Amino acid sequence: MNVFISWSGDRSKKLAEALSQFLSGIFPDLKVWMSGQDIEAGSRWADELNRILESSHFGVLCLTPENLYAPWLLFESGSLAKSVSRSRVVPYRLGLSPEEIPLPLAQFQGVNADDSGTWNLLHSLNSTLESSLGETKLRRAFERQWLPLKSQMDALLASANAVAASEILREGRRARGFCERIAGAWWERIAGDGLGFFHVQLDELHNTVRLAEGRFYDEEGNLTAYWNSAVARIDEEISKKGIVYLRECRHPTGEAKNWFHGYGDMWFDGSTETSSQGYGMFYDLRQDDPQKTLVKTVELRRVMDTDEVGTMQNGSAPDRKALVLRTIEAW
Numbered sequence: 001m002n003v004f005i006s007w008s009g010d011r012s013k014k015l016a017e018a019l020s021q022f023l024s025g026i027f028p029d030l031k032v033w034m035s036g037q038d039i040e041a042g043s044r045w046a047d048e049l050n051r052i053l054e055s056s057h058f059g060v061l062c063l064t065p066e067n068l069y070a071p072w073l074l075f076e077s078g079s080l081a082k083s084v085s086r087s088r089v090v091p092y093r094l095g096l097s098p099e100e101i102p103l104p105l106a107q108f109q110g111v112n113a114d115d116s117g118t119w120n121l122l123h124s125l126n127s128t129l130e131s132s133l134g135e136t137k138l139r140r141a142f143e144r145q146w147l148p149l150k151s152q153m154d155a156l157l158a159s160a161n162a163v164a165a166s167e168i169l170r171e172g173r174r175a176r177g178f179c180e181r182i183a184g185a186w187w188e189r190i191a192g193d194g195l196g197f198f199h200v201q202l203d204e205l206h207n208t209v210r211l212a213e214g215r216f217y218d219e220e221g222n223l224t225a226y227w228n229s230a231v232a233r234i235d236e237e238i239s240k241k242g243i244v245y246l247r248e249c250r251h252p253t254g255e256a257k258n259w260f261h262g263y264g265d266m267w268f269d270g271s272t273e274t275s276s277q278g279y280g281m282f283y284d285l286r287q288d289d290p291q292k293t294l295v296k297t298v299e300l301r302r303v304m305d306t307d308e309v310g311t312m313q314n315g316s317a318p319d320r321k322a323l324v325l326r327t328i329e330a331w
Contacts (some may be wrong), residue, residue: 004056008070
């Protein structure tokens with residue numbers, strides 16, 4: 001049987017490594033794959049990753065406060081959900097409460113990285129094995145392997161508080177420098193769906209950016225949603241060129257409550273100069289069936305014309321619709 005362990009970030013990786021050793025010590029015949037580690041050098045990693053995900057029977061997502069919105073962890077969790085039932089994808093939470101887990105990760109039933117949570121994870125995994133261990137034998141194996149794992153997790157929890165002030169200041173400078181390139185108004189084109197308009201702003205409180213004052217119009221120029229980023233993070237793995245975000249929408253009528261619409265990434269051309277275009281992917285989450293999330297390609301263009309910005313911010317509804325239709329036609 002194959003078990004896939006997904007991680008993102010240094011602490012999450014160390015947690016994944018410790019959990020992998022723990023599971024292998026209890027189930028010697030278990031094949032444990034770790035994201036980004038068990039793919040042979042020189043292989044076509046995307047094809048190999050998809051093959052491993054599709055052949056896995058159980059998945060564990062190693063979650064820490066700093067990786068909740070990591071794009072590859074979200075991708076791997078979605079791919080696992082397509083291959084196995086959601087009951088067999090388990091978020092393993094280090095230093096997090098269940099209430100802190102956002103969608104789409106919150107759709108899975110998770111456990112805490114402590115003794116009772118780890119026992120529940122082990123018990124759930126054991127129940128899926130063809131040659132499962134009896135309750136007494138499983139408990140003895142758990143107690144034999146638990147203390148080394150607990151020691152490693154305690155060290156990882158303690159390391160969360162060891163952030164130097166210089167690191168926080170450095171992160172703030174990096175966020176401001178990145179935002180100087182991309183701050184302003186943007187068009188967002190999703191072919192077949194419509195056109196969006198939004199602003200990128202600096203979020204100094206969280207050393208990141210915000211996607212704010214968003215509106216989305218369908219192909220006929222009709223306003224379909226207002227939106228803002230519930231959260232947006234600068235992606236550290238792409239040379240400071242992009243962001244990952246969650247989108248929260250509300251209906252134009254105001255009659256419905258906010259709803260979680262999906263998540264995505266945006267990459268901006270240029271590393272030091274002001275960016276004028278970009279691209280990305282948007283994962284349109286279906287509330288009725290999250291496993292059928294749609295993946296859509298996004299094109300971005302900075303709104304250079306101040307008259308266009310003024311129309312979209314302060315113009316009448318007919319003027320905004322006319323501008324949206326002209327922009328779609330000219331795209």
